[in-house]
């Protein structure tokens with residue numbers, strides 16, 4: 001009864017949700033879903049946790065630091081809960097999935113722990129938590145509530161120019177350093193019609209470019225009845241939607257086939273960019289990682305991509321200090337970087353993760369060796385990236401304008417098809433349009449240019 005009164009009182013004023021996201025783009029998409037779901041329940045988003053009625057923390061445990069940051073944030077939130085006992089604190093994502101009830105025990109001010117397959121249950125659990133003042137950890141084995149918030153008749157949420165759309169969840173690959181198959185479960189592809197329906201909704205609300213998300217989008221379609229695969233999905237999105245651009249991430253080299261490579265040559269809306277993690281350049285280390293390709297296989301895929309689409313931008317993830325990595329193995333990684341000449345590279349030091357098989361591997365690499373290798377690798381890549389950016393100077397590139405630049409000063413920001421960030425002087429009316437920009441200056445992480453003829457493409 002008391003809970004119902006509180007709920008009535010809360011409903012008479014605006015309710016606010018503060019969302020804090022750690023980790024990957026999949027988490028960002030889930031956080032977006034949460035904001036959409038809670039918008040249907042009358043919540044507005046706020047950047048100020050102190051004014052929030054609900055604090056939603058989406059966690060990641062892929063990297064050790066991210067997990068520590070979650071614990072430290074939760075520690076700081078205790079003060080807000082003490083001030084406002086009606087505040088609901090929700091923890092979701094990989095850390096929530098791994099720790100479950102233990103998270104409730106360790107942080108008594110946390111109200112709801114949501115597993116990675118439980119996002120859709122949040123509105124129901126929040127209502128129950130308010131009515132019954134109950135704390136709960138909900139970790140279902142399967143997605144129970146699906147993506148129904150996307151198809152609610154009253155789409156009150158906003159859509160950005162570039163919007164993520166998850167096409168699959170989980171992973172079947174069991175790379176030895178990774179916990180995704182344990183915390184996100186086995187691979188599940190969303191039906192193509194449902195994906196298309198979501199894209200139709202968000203394009204009507206202003207989205208021009210979609211970022212298709214999955215841990216391994218190349219194997220999309222496994223288990224679907226209609227014989228769909230990723231290349232076919234891309235062709236349907238190209239033909240049946242009003243988008244101007246399509247991107248996707250992440251690809252696994254072993255599943256990148258010729259049918260998909262061909263899409264880069266044929267599909268007009270598909271951005272000329274691929275993120276293709278290689279992780280290591282040594283075949284011995286790749287085998288220990290359970291990656292199912294060799295350095296030569298990887299280089300062959302890169303050659304096929306460049307043959308189909310000569311100006312394709314290629315980025316990747318790489319790791320240093322995997323257990324057993326010798327100096328010779330590390331040199332093989334540097335050699336692969338020199339050969340491919342990536343446009344950008346996301347590089348990490350290996351660290352043991354709970355559940356990951358590699359945690360039990362012998363021959364751990366000392367931290368100081370990992371640090372030295374990472375510095376050397378990053379210096380090599382920084383020089384390549386800058387040189388490749390400088391080659392853009394003088395070219396005119398089509399840029400999808402995403403927003404005003406954070407720096408202000410009448411600067412707009414967007415990306416080229418190859419995924420380079422471009423800043424240029426322009427007006428906010430250009431947001432959402434494709435414009436030709438002549439590149440004038442190159443930096444390490446971005447380009448600066450000017451409108452080539454002042455009009456949208």
Ligand code: SF4
Nearest residue numbers: 171173174175178180
């Ligand atoms: S492909 Fe490997 S690294 Fe990527 S999510 Fe699956 S198991 Fe993890």
